[in-house]
Amino acid sequence: MGLESDVLVIGGGLAGTTAAISAAREGADVRLVSHKKSTLRQSSGLVDALGYVPKREDGESDLGSGSGSGSGSGSERASESTLRGPVVNPYDAIEDLPEEHPYSIVGSEAVAEGFALFDELVGDAYRGGHTDSNALVPTFGGTVKPTARYPAATAAGVASDERPMFVVGFRSLSEYDAGALADGLSASGVPFPVAGAEVKFAEAFRDDAKITRFARALDDDEPIDGVPARKALTTAVEPQLAEFADSVADASDIRVGFPAFLGEDRADQIREELGDRLGAEVFEIPMGPPSLPGLRLEDLLLEQLDAAGVSFETGVRAVDRTVGTDGAVETVVVDRNGTGVPYAADAVVLATGGLIGKGLQSDRKRVTEPVFDCPVAHPADRYDWFLDDAFGDHPFARFGLATDNRLRPVDPSGDGEPEYPNLFAAGAVLGGADVAREKSASGVSLATGVVAGRGAAAVANDTTLEANR
Amino acid sequence: MSNHQPPCDDDAVEPIEVFPERELDLRAGADACYKCTTCETSCPVAAVDDEFPGPKFQGPEQWRLKRKEDADIDDSILSCSNCLRCDSACPSEVPLAQMHNEARGEYVDEQMNKLSREYLRNRILANYGLLAKVGSKVPRLVNFVMGLSVTRKLNEKLLGLPSEREFPAFATQTFREWWRERGGAQVESDDKRVAYFHGCYSNYNTPEVGKAMVRVFEEFGYEVLVPEQRCSGTPMFANGMLSDARRAAETNVESLAAAIDDDADIVASCTSCSLSLRKEYPELFDIDRIDDVSEHTYEALEYLRIHEDLESAVTDAEVDHPALAYHAPCHARNQGLDRQAVELFREVDGVAIEDVGDSCSGISGTYGWKAEKYEASMAMGEEMFHHMEQSDGEVGMTECPTCAMQMEHGTGYEIKHPLQVLEAAVVSE
Ligand SMILES: Cc1cc2nc3c(=O)[nH]c(=O)nc-3n(C[C@H](O)[C@H](O)[C@H](O)COP(=O)(O)OP(=O)(O)OC[C@H]3O[C@@H](n4cnc5c(N)ncnc54)[C@H](O)[C@@H]3O)c2cc1C
Ligand code: SF4
Ligand code: SF4
Numbered sequence: 082m083g084l085e086s087d088v089l090v091i092g093g094g095l096a097g098t099t100a101a102i103s104a105a106r107e108g109a110d111v112r113l114v115s116h117k118k119s120t121l122r123q124s125s126g127l128v129d130a131l132g133y134v135p136k137r138e139d140g141e142s143d144l145g146s147g148s149g150s151g152s153g154s155g156s157e158r159a160s161e162s163t164l165r166g167p168v169v170n171p172y173d174a175i176e177d178l179p180e181e182h183p184y185s186i187v188g189s190e191a192v193a194e195g196f197a198l199f200d201e202l203v204g205d206a207y208r209g210g211h212t213d214s215n216a217l218v219p220t221f222g223g224t225v226k227p228t229a230r231y232p233a234a235t236a237a238g239v240a241s242d243e244r245p246m247f248v249v250g251f252r253s254l255s256e257y258d259a260g261a262l263a264d265g266l267s268a269s270g271v272p273f274p275v276a277g278a279e280v281k282f283a284e285a286f287r288d289d290a291k292i293t294r295f296a297r298a299l300d301d302d303e304p305i306d307g308v309p310a311r312k313a314l315t316t317a318v319e320p321q322l323a324e325f326a327d328s329v330a331d332a333s334d335i336r337v338g339f340p341a342f343l344g345e346d347r348a349d350q351i352r353e354e355l356g357d358r359l360g361a362e363v364f365e366i367p368m369g370p371p372s373l374p375g376l377r378l379e380d381l382l383l384e385q386l387d388a389a390g391v392s393f394e395t396g397v398r399a400v401d402r403t404v405g406t407d408g409a410v411e412t413v414v415v416d417r418n419g420t421g422v423p424y425a426a427d428a429v430v431l432a433t434g435g436l437i438g439k440g441l442q443s444d445r446k447r448v449t450e451p452v453f454d455c456p457v458a459h460p461a462d463r464y465d466w467f468l469d470d471a472f473g474d475h476p477f478a479r480f481g482l483a484t485d486n487r488l489r490p491v492d493p494s495g496d497g498e499p500e501y502p503n504l505f506a507a508g509a510v511l512g513g514a515d516v517a518r519e520k521s522a523s524g525v526s527l528a529t530g531v532v533a534g535r536g537a538a539a540v541a542n543d544t545t546l547e548a549n550r
Numbered sequence: 551m552s553n554h555q556p557p558c559d560d561d562a563v564e565p566i567e568v569f570p571e572r573e574l575d576l577r578a579g580a581d582a583c584y585k586c587t588t589c590e591t592s593c594p595v596a597a598v599d600d601e602f603p604g605p606k607f608q609g610p611e612q613w614r615l616k617r618k619e620d621a622d623i624d625d626s627i628l629s630c631s632n633c634l635r636c637d638s639a640c641p642s643e644v645p646l647a648q649m650h651n652e653a654r655g656e657y658v659d660e661q662m663n664k665l666s667r668e669y670l671r672n673r674i675l676a677n678y679g680l681l682a683k684v685g686s687k688v689p690r691l692v693n694f695v696m697g698l699s700v701t702r703k704l705n706e707k708l709l710g711l712p713s714e715r716e717f718p719a720f721a722t723q724t725f726r727e728w729w730r731e732r733g734g735a736q737v738e739s740d741d742k743r744v745a746y747f748h749g750c751y752s753n754y755n756t757p758e759v760g761k762a763m764v765r766v767f768e769e770f771g772y773e774v775l776v777p778e779q780r781c782s783g784t785p786m787f788a789n790g791m792l793s794d795a796r797r798a799a800e801t802n803v804e805s806l807a808a809a810i811d812d813d814a815d816i817v818a819s820c821t822s823c824s825l826s827l828r829k830e831y832p833e834l835f836d837i838d839r840i841d842d843v844s845e846h847t848y849e850a851l852e853y854l855r856i857h858e859d860l861e862s863a864v865t866d867a868e869v870d871h872p873a874l875a876y877h878a879p880c881h882a883r884n885q886g887l888d889r890q891a892v893e894l895f896r897e898v899d900g901v902a903i904e905d906v907g908d909s910c911s912g913i914s915g916t917y918g919w920k921a922e923k924y925e926a927s928m929a930m931g932e933e934m935f936h937h938m939e940q941s942d943g944e945v946g947m948t949e950c951p952t953c954a955m956q957m958e959h960g961t962g963y964e965i966k967h968p969l970q971v972l973e974a975a976v977v978s979e
């Protein structure tokens with residue numbers, strides 16, 4: 082039998098990658114299997130720790146007001162009724178989270194370790210590691226969002242910087258409205274003048290050309306109607322930028338924001354060249370899906386998996402498990418396009434994501450975890466899963482696995498005994514956090530990935546397994 | 551052992567009927583799309599072709615349109631290369647590959663002019679096995695004629711084949727001829743038995759891959775069967791020739807099911823062939839025992855990794871081999887096999903292997919063999935060529951025969967199959 086490893090990680094998102102690398106660093110021989118591309122491809126590429134926390138009963142004022150950056154309220158609609166923030170320092174705010182929250186379970190030290198590992202893995206591709214405080218970064222929706230780490234490409238755009246900002250949009254890119262974005266930022270009280278304009282670029286492309294098509298044209302500096310793409314882009318921007326320059330006091334210090342599609346392979350070079358041509362610092366504003374920053378992060382993490390010596394396979398789905406007489410998981414059955422292949426491992430990390438990543442599945446009656454059939458707590462009546470308010474505190478957002486303090490899934494209605502002594506869970510498959518509203522998704526994945534990965538390696542390194550009951 | 555049958559007899563050229571057996575309902579799949587656009591960021595064609603509306607349109611959107619107003623299939627479906635990257639990417643269980651295959655079939659069937667040059671050319675490309683069967687009867691002559699520049703010019707004019715491409719040479723002895731000549735299997739075993747699905751390419755063009763497969767499996771004590779077979783159908787799906795594919799599938803399923811009854815698992819050395827047997831057959835056709843065949847099919851290296859301690863076998867080996875630039879075919883990716891060669895061979899003393907990145911090679915089977923797609927095909931391959939040239943050595947490696955063509959075409963490198971490297975490592979002289 083060839084397919085054996087000390088630790089098997091299921092799921093190739095941020096949580097799975099972190100768990101696999103953490104386990105490998107403990108000396109375990111690690112294999113990772115993932116069904117599909119991770120949700121990183123849809124994520125903004127911003128790596129959040131904790132931006133908002135539940136309002137306190139005691140009526141204490143927002144942690145976030147006057148949050149160092151002077152950027153105003155942050156204006157996230159989701160935060161208005163029951164959350165407060167943006168928080169300045171995520172570590173200080175962890176104590177305000179409910180006890181079933183993954184951060185409460187693993188502790189703030191694990192959160193710091195998760196981010197330390199992230200910083201090490203991504204090197205200078207990301208910024209924000211110099212401080213524990215959140216940065217405030219403009220988003221394409223015209224809001225300012227608290228986040229812990231942001232791509233280097235986005236660095237010149239942070240809201241705490243007071244340089245005038247000019248935002249460029251494209252008539253052919255309908256997802257992104259530069260004017261509305263600039264208005265939104267102004268309205269949220271950013272401490273600098275900001276304006277936006279739509280320019281004509283790559284009109285030769287079809288109306289709904291893919292964002293990857295734009296990126297590719299810039300990567301290759303491909304001629305568009307005879308003019309090299311990078312030159313064509315700056316030529317289109319120049320007149321509008323000149324107009325903006327006339328309206329601000331210090332025109333030598335303008336920064337120019339583009340939607341985040343400035344190249345996939347040669348992003349740094351493109352940003353620099355555009356900056357030189359425009360005589361301004363150029364940065365990217367993270368977009369919703371499709372997301373090149375998310376894609377670039379995914380590529381980076383795959384390289385790191387490889388460098389850590391982790392074997393990995395994508396395009397395969399874990400569908401079942403076999404259990405030994407001692408109650409431990411013995412093999413995980415993986416479906417390879419119709420063929421079921423058993424993978425044996427001493428310990429397993431389940432990092433299959435939430436309802437979006439398909440780690441949890443729901444029908445009209447039940448929410449389930451399909452690979453190990455671990456119980457998921459949720460209200461029996463489906464009508465109690467949601468609220469009427471679209472941005473409200475929906476119970477379903479917190480659905481997920483309950484665990485012991487080592488992140489082994491337990492039955493939430495039971496005695497706290499782990500379902501399997503050698504199964505650990507990490508990332509969005511865990512319950513207890515409303516990551517979208519709290520702005521904590523990546524941080525939860527990083528922190529729990531580190532803890533679950535190490536836990537699994539400890540089981541694998543301990544041949545008797547008894548010590549782990 | 552049924553090695554006395556002719557390998558391919560695709561001599562059927564007759565009008566096409568589409569899905570006569572059952573009406574497919576892909577509504578649930580279309581509804582599962584939540585427009586996250588992950589598929590679009592994965593599509594290599596959309597990244598280079600302004601005209602191509604992308605996988606989300608080809609799949610769920612087109613299906614939705616059709617349901618509402620009985621719209622025609624958009625002709626852009628012919629620009630989809632069937633690389634299946636969108637299918638591997640979609641987080642939401644939208645059966646993109648199946649939707650594209652169905653749409654292509656319907657388009658070709660109902661909207662394409664059967665007298666057009668394009669249809670004729672696609673039909674020829676789709677039925678490469680038939681062409682190869684004829685060609686390999688007089689390989690030297692055909693190789694000579696096809697190599698002439700005047701032939702290439704003519705091919706472009708008459709058939710829309712790009713004159714830039716060199717026609718793959720036919721081997722002077724096919725794999726099956728070799729197999730017969732050596733007297734079939736040299737190892738007999740009741741409990742270790744595999745049926746080899748060699749496909750057209752390793753039979754007619756690169757029999758050394760088939761030979762390597764046989765020698766490696768025999769080294770591990772397997773009895774190898776070489777059952778009757780036809781084209782796996784991949785080029786037919788990709789060109790919307792679904793009834794051609796169905797006929798080939800019927801033959802293959804029957805003969806491979808018989809091998810399963812003989813206690814054999816099926817192994818293929820081409821990742822498009824294994825993908826086709828495993829995934830596309832059961833998605834598209836309703837043939838008796840098709841699921842059985844799907845469940846018993848493996849890629850050759852994958853099979854050994856599951857059943858043998860291949861890692862130890864290669865760690866003990868020492869080979870003197872030039873550095874390899876490895877490209878993972880899209881169809882290996884879709885089966886989760888894109889990393890296995892790299893992970894295996896990095897354990898071998900004397901073999902240096904480098905993955906040249908995750909781009910598509912751009913040829914996608916017959917796609918790069920169409921004059922009007924040639925430029926896009928080379929643009930997609932650009933990244934791979936670049937990485938190959940940056941890597942050490944001048945030998946490439948891949949599992950897919952057409953990716954190998956593209957790698958060679960773009961860089962001039964010699965290209966190996968992992969089984970050939972494995973043969974060097976584990977087969978004693
Ligand atoms: C639209 C969107 C925007 C986001 N924006 C941000 C943001 O701005 N900031 C931020 O910090 N975070 C953001 N996130 C969250 C972040 O990207 C990750 O989703 C989060 O960290 C969860 O990661 P994960 O690894 O737990 O799960 P996922 O990323 O969901 O990964 C789960 C993986 O497991 C695989 N899988 C599932 N089931 C199986 C199985 N049975 N067998 C094998 N593999 C399986 C899936 O295919 C997937 O690859 C966003 C997410 C989404 C969807
Ligand atoms: S199969 Fe490949 S070419 Fe066709 S739509 Fe999907 S990703 Fe694009
Ligand atoms: S990846 Fe799937 S769900 Fe997302 S847009 Fe494409 S088809 Fe729809």
